[in-house]
Amino acid sequence: MLFGMGILRGLGVTLKNFFASYYKKPEEGGLFTVEYPEKRLPVKERFRNFPFLVYDTTPENMRCVACDICAKECPPKCIYIVRDNDEAGRPLKKPAIFDIDFTVCMNCGICEEVCPFDAIYMDHEFEIADANRLDALLYNLPDLLKPNDYFQKIRPNDAAQVDARRLEAEEKKKAAVAAVKTQAAAKDIKPE
């Protein structure tokens, strides 16, 4: 091959790509860069960023029962939970403090996998940068709580599965309670 032909052919490639970027469609080899703040790509459903807590209907009705499993399993230990007590000092099934330090969190999604109460899920929110480096990314309970509707909006397939599973469990529970009641009623009747 003539000396210099390799370079010339290479330049041919760049020239071809230069012109192609003007008239070709993105999927055929044209430009597919998205000018980010003005234009955005749709976020994929399984995309995971930072965790949030799900509540049903009102924030007081949160699903989290402060069982501490996510805090124990979290690889970088970025979750801190303190269980709430009532006036008599008995433990309640909800957290008093639920902090997640997003500066430590590494977005692995293990908390969402291990939670037995479907309470914690990975969010799609990623524009949370802040100039304050001390506590702006330390999220407390009120910042973390988001309604189930939001979960359904960002991850429709996963949320539908979770809701179906929860509904089934609820019905089973009701059926079990009803069965126990009828049994008890039957027992009450028999001796007489």
Next chain:
Amino acid sequence: MEKTLQSGDFKEKSFVLRGERDVDTQTLEINVGPQHPSTHGAFRMNILLDGETVVRLKPVMGYLHRNHEQIAENMSYAATMPYTDRLDYFSSMSNNFGYAMCVEKLASIEVPERAEYIRVIMAELTRLVNHVSLIGFLLNDLGAFFTPVVYAFREREKILDIFEEVSGSRMMCNYLRFGGVKTDIGANTLEGIKKIVRAFPAFLEEFETLLTKNEILCMRCQNIGILRPELAVNASITGPMLRASGVNYDLRKVDKYSVYDRFSFKIPLGSRGDVYDRYFVRILEMHESVKILEQALKDIPQGDIINRKMAPFVKAPRNFKPAVGEAYARVEAPKGELGYYIVSDGTAQPWRYHVRAPSLINLTILEDMCLGQKLADAIVILGSVDIVLGEVDH
């Protein structure tokens, strides 16, 4: 006190290119890095120069040390999986693969067939991502600023989109689980992968037209940084580095792990072991990866994606306690043999955990390749080793 080295000290050595000198020069000690764009991360090369010729080179690493092994010894087996992503952050799927294989060997866990196929598909896609970006960075080191790297990143982007769709994250996938994978691949995603695989050879052809026969690339890379096969074997170099020196050793063929024995593919070998061979072996390996992907995508069966016995442990990782014993498992990661060694004492945490990182071991040979070369070539040789500092300093 250490004696200052004079240029005359090297006169007899073969690596001084001009045997006789009419001027007496002094050697110059310089540090390339730790903050230098060509060192691919926080890495320092302490180089002693005679004129422009390298007469001594000391790689200094550890700037990114994160205590990976100790961290893993202090938490459950499953919690280490996201940390393995961060070893070689260009090929997290392969890292997951090696770790999952090691724990599966330790606890004798079977993996369903569909999961094995998904793993192989992901590992080969990772190889494409790694090799294509490595070649881009190598050309950056050569001075071809950003044209090849942007072409490479265009293709990488498409594959990373697939990773995001499947696992939820572009680079830190955390996708494999013991006994299977985290989520199933949908029909749409499979179609997307097929589309990428179909289009990839055309891209490779374009990439090769741009680079392979380019005279500047040939002149800069040929006969530079030659690694003899004997030295490569003795220094336990693995991966494309070893194969570029002409040693036929690929774990996918040697161990036949996972379902690699079902695919027909070749192992490309170099002849001279110079930088150009290392570049070209990677191009050829990508062609072979495409072949594997085509076969895997055609044959992928339906079925479970995780071993039924292991599925509960995803929900409760603390309950997973392998029996007392030890296991070493290795995979052919894009950079070489990636091995994991775990000793279990029967508790939920490994008693000892060790990573055999290919980048670290391939880097030990750097001085032998650089001696007698010019400073600018030392940068290219470092680029051709293919290091990721996350893995070197684990």
